């Protein structure tokens with residue numbers, strides 16, 4: 028379980044996160060959405076230890092990891108999939124994935140057996156094992172990146188915009204990969220710019236605005252929330268007629284179960 032309380036963090040003197048809070052139950056997926064610059068990536072950076080908070084706490088499964096460096100956070104079972112293209116293009120798919128386990132002390136046999144396990148959930152690992160990662164499509168590379176992180180058997184996976192730069196045809200590769208991680212019982216905290224897509228994958232959702240939580244609820248509640256559009260664009264849904272349909276709330280917008288906080 029991820030518990031973040033009253034988190035303040037930023038760059039230099041400037042606090043970007045201003046009292047951010049979230050609870051992600053073990054084995055569930057929470058998707059953070061919000062306008063550009065709201066601080067979504069900053070939350071993940073604070074969690075993975077890339078950024079040290081000035082105030083507040085981050086507790087994972089009862090262990091306080093606030094302000095710990097990335098190496099400690101990783102060993103505590105919290106892994107982040109890098110935002111884009113973290114693979115070595117000249118190395119094979121298999122070499123790239125095995126490299127994911129470099130931080131854990133494990134013998135070759137254990138690594139091989141974990142790889143075999145992952146071949147069942149990420150089919151590309153068997154189909155393209157010996158091809159250079161550089162020969163794969165963008166979506167396929169993402170799947171290999173997910174598999175590489177799963178070599179560590181993480182308890183928590185952080186995903187920053189997994190669909191960034193992918194064409195719509197590749198989206199199913201991302202949802203299949205997220206589903207594979209969910210089947211392994213991993214707790215997932217993801218940020219996604221394609222709001223509809225992210226909410227479909229998630230159990231719960233958190234809408235961020237100016238470094239804090241504007242709305243929180245089940246993914247369904249957030250999807251249908253009448254204030255969703257105004258939080259993104261600063262005006263009422265009715266005014267947005269030519270906007271991104273991914274963001275448009277459905278016609279049968281439900282009553283909010285939780286208003287803005």
Ligand SMILES: Nc1ncnc2c1ncn2[C@@H]1O[C@H](COP(=O)(O)OP(=O)(O)OP(=O)(O)O)[C@@H](O)[C@H]1O
Nearest residue numbers: 038043061062063064065066067068069070218220
């Ligand atoms: N390394 C940095 N140094 C200084 N300011 C930064 C740095 N990284 C981000 N910021 C600023 O912090 C704010 C929040 O950035 P963040 O990347 O968390 O937003 P985001 O919600 O992930 O946005 P996006 O949807 O564009 O990815 C922005 O104003 C950004 O300019």
Ligand SMILES: [Mg+2]
Nearest residue numbers: 067068069218
């Ligand atoms: Mg971001």
